[in-house]
Amino acid sequence: MVTRSYAIIGTGAVGGFYGAKLQKAGLEVHFLLNRDYEFVRTQGLRIDSLEGNFTLPQVQAYNDVHQMPPCDVVIITLKTTHNYLLPQLLPPIVKPDGVVLLLQNGLNVEPQIAEIVGEKRVIGGLCFICSNKVGPGHIQHIDYSAVHLGEYQDQYQPGGISERMQEIAVDFQRAQIPIELSEDLMLSRWKKLVWNIPYNGLSVVLDARTDEIMANPETRLLTAELMGEVVAIASGYNRHLPKNYIELMLDHTDKMKPYLTSMKLDYDAHRPLELEAIIGNPLQAAIAQGVNVPKIKMLYQQLKFLDTRNQTILR
């Protein structure tokens, strides 16, 4: 059996969880860390999960990419606000025939990765997971865990299902991570943005959890209207979402455990928001196609104000 080596760039809520699951399943995983490096190098990772808690007392931990071996699959799980580091981080750790798997929310990040490693070496991924890093090397997995993968091609042309996606899927299944393969990464990204744009954005502007947003008829309506605008942008790019998709997303959120979005957690911790990847880039995509999205534009403007002010306030 061919075994692929994995690098996790950003061992936080998402990277810590998926990387630990892959290692637990017997795969070779190398973890890049920042502040938690010394702790994880000596104590390993701890995962508290609704699927079962586990610890990995020993992991291959690094704080310098030049110490890491080049890997077959390099998984990016930094916040997008740290992607400016990638031109330095990526080149030493991707094998010549290796691939970069981008597990981040948002739109139009893959083209930036393609600029660094080449267009044929990028797979986009969406994670449907609720997890948080609650201490050094300590991840709390609250809900869901599925990953959707899609090949990136220039201008997000549909890339079909490649052999390497199927190989990665085998590894993820072995690690008991539910995985779906998408023939069209852009369609998958728009579908996820139907959820992320309203809830991530409104959770900050309204200072609210998902259940609070859903309980008030006005903010529930506002959520549906924002979702409608995302669907309209996707249509502008010839990606047509199912007619009942908004209803499905509202219904899905009604059934979710009350949830504080990652954007809200970042805001409360005075960390920069993933505003450009999640809302700014989709807004630019709307402008480029001449799709009118007044509510998304206003949400972006409000968040830009809050984010800028939040960065200048002392904690």
Ligand SMILES: NC(=O)c1ccc[n+]([C@@H]2O[C@H](COP(=O)([O-])OP(=O)(O)OC[C@H]3O[C@@H](n4cnc5c(N)ncnc54)[C@H](OP(=O)(O)O)[C@@H]3O)[C@@H](O)[C@H]2O)c1
């Ligand atoms: N969490 C979720 O439930 C969830 C769900 C779906 C999608 N997503 C998306 O997944 C992506 C990752 O989010 P996340 O929640 O996993 O973020 P996170 O918990 O903040 O993890 C990011 C990690 O990157 C590390 N990092 C930062 N700079 C680094 C550097 N120079 N070298 C090495 N590591 C560095 C951080 O370490 P330090 O803290 O030590 O700097 C942090 O542990 C985001 O795009 C997010 O929107 C998250």
Ligand SMILES: CC(C)(CO)[C@@H](O)C(=O)[O-]
């Ligand atoms: C949408 C979500 C809450 C769960 O699917 C999560 O993926 C997220 O925060 O992006």
